[in-house]
Amino acid sequence: MFARIRSFILTLLAMLMATPVLAASHREAPLIANDPTADITDFYFFRSWEDPDKAILIMNVIPGQEPGSGPNYFNFADDVLYEIHIDNNKNNIAANIVYQIRFKTEIRQPGNVFPLAYVALPPITALTGGGSEGLLVRQSYTVTEQRYGQPVRDLGTGPMFAVPSNVGPRTTPNYEQLAAKGVFALKNGGRIFAGQRDETFYIDLGGTFDTLNLHISPILSNADDANDAIIVGAPGSGVADTFSGFNVNTIALEIPISELVGPNGNKVLGAYASTSRPKVSVIKKNGNRDNSARFVQVARMGHPLVNELIIATNMKDKWNATDAEDENEFLPFYCNSALAAALNTVFGTGFPTANREDLVNALLRYAPGPPVCGSGKTNEALADFLRVDLDVPPTQAANQKRLGPLAHDASGNATPDKAGWPNGRRPNDDVTDVALRVVAGILTNPSTPNLGDGVNFNVGAVGGKKTSNGIATEFPFLPTPFDGRDRRHIDPGETLN
Template structure:
């Protein structure tokens, strides 16, 4: 009844919008204030999972908040990858991708840390548009934001010419409410485009699907025990989502013989000399803000996976994570002593019996690919595309016997914060501390995901 009433009365719509903006602004301010008060010693810029380094905190248009990679449940011959950027978007306010940034999704099917395939989004402003109230189609807002955008999607492969998959593609706008962006469901559908040769792409705003247990978040980030409350992020993000046949990603085009791929996303900003410099990187969730020392997080964001093994940073920080000792002290639990071969296997090589690691399972290492060569330790989100889709997914994924769940890729309903906390404390190689977080807490999505591509929910209000 209230929604219908608001729909008929613009002043009520405006009041509702103002109330929502006020509430979300207070929430965002509270989070930020808490981060500032905690100070650098408490990892201030990691007050949430979305700000992983000082650079991304200052420049949120290059901040990759979350990365997902999973077999499409309704099209199991394809893989869906979703990279979310520009976190903490307040409802009814417009946001845009940066026209001076290259947003890339990288695929490594050999384990070398080098991208065999890169999908690159670039954006351009199409000029000052006619306000949506007249065209009843696109967003309208303050003068600084009244710019339509389109995107170009390019497929890059070493030794081959770049392939333009989409040119002048439609970017789904920020949802500004029924007065400014009426019929938003139609705008979402307009932003889902077919790719040549099969597959789909979506570019635009969505509800942030991130969720976790509040106690797990604060233990993992700060080592501070908070009440165990399931919580989501009642704000929006901008999503880059692509669904492609598994044969497109697999080494040699053969997902049966070579089923494992690694995925990471980067953003590179254009400098004054016209060159692009990588300023953001995300593979496994929480890796940078939990395992990499605070002072080195911007450095990690500028690194290529192929350089991880010789960097003196990535392997060493994974084998001996300071945060594990912090959680031990604050939560009264015990973590395994370094060197942490289990964490190295989870994050840097993938699970395999071929390297003699502590996790005796052939799950998601590129070493399982028949034709792979040049393997090295690199941080990336690894997915075994041959793992069957789980009929009843478990939010704790592999830790609860659900081999299709994180860290074998990542689904939208995987509770990665709790899983990463439990792995930091020794699971699944050892007993860990599974009772630290209440397993009965629900999957708490602010908005429910959908059953078809792009799966992410419509923006929240």
């Protein structure tokens, strides 16, 4: 039985596995690091555990939001085109369906004389009408659908507004009720949400980027590795979730699966998110801008942190501007794993570094293909897509396992969660620990140790409608954002209480 489970795990990983990376995509390239409203921090694609007939697509932007950073807080950009691209015929070209989201900011009275964006005059309890008077800066938005060869379709059923930042209990009391008013129905039977949420990605980011100077040994015991609600060795170990207490801006789409399936009922889909800016923008003396109608892509994301930890620094900006289906241009970075080499240098290990066909198959294809690393080039379309089999039943929030197909119990016996990353990606999937093991060669060596950073859950998540370890149970599937007045960051050596 165990052999069959292990075989399933390796097959699924080989077909769908994500990139050898250590974190989500925050400030991953020189240009996008200076453009937070277009910086895609995370991209998720999974089957809904609230309604299994729906699929969820989530794009997060504006990384590392300190909740108290007023007076303007955090808004989407009017001149950024936010897009989610779908490949539903498995040809590694994500042009079958494209969802486009555009925002428009308005300054409402008395914003022409008052210096704050959000004020309790009265407290903000609605996005429009009574209770919205204190929302002096408000963003409306549209969502359209472009199917290949068909006219653009507006999916909105009426005016839609982004939920503002969680300022604090006086200005935005009952924030969860306010956020619920920011969920809008779509013409295709789905829903959309745009607004601030908890930064759900969890990692010892400081230790990771201090040249893998982790606070603990990177090899976890079976018992610690199987526990999805601990910080290993805390507080004495110094391990901490670097993103605890921070927020992001979220665009979440809930789409009926029937709207996404491809030819012959295909439910194995690929997707990526992108942001684009006008090719030409002229800033006038009064601060207004004239923007060209043509857009240029400035960021993209399929699997997490491909650009951050695989692509060489001098190619990062070009990678962001390149379509995801043109990944063969960057093939040498996948075939020769610089991250595996770094692990070997720091820890004295012997993980494979060259001819990594396993990584090419895992990240850039729907299924293993012919070798390409030896030649360094191919005419095949290779694409960095997040791929998901929507026939796989979703796992309820309380039963999800952060390691997905690699999950096991405290004795090391396999207990795979088939709905977890790399079968799509859910907010609680621990891409850090899974990716470390893929870099170390688990696709070809099942005895790879339990590598990890010791951060096993989203620390300190607030609000309701979530599990004790921070997994949201309802759309938009990210917990309530921390408020600006009372937020708390859990630092190294601290406890939750």
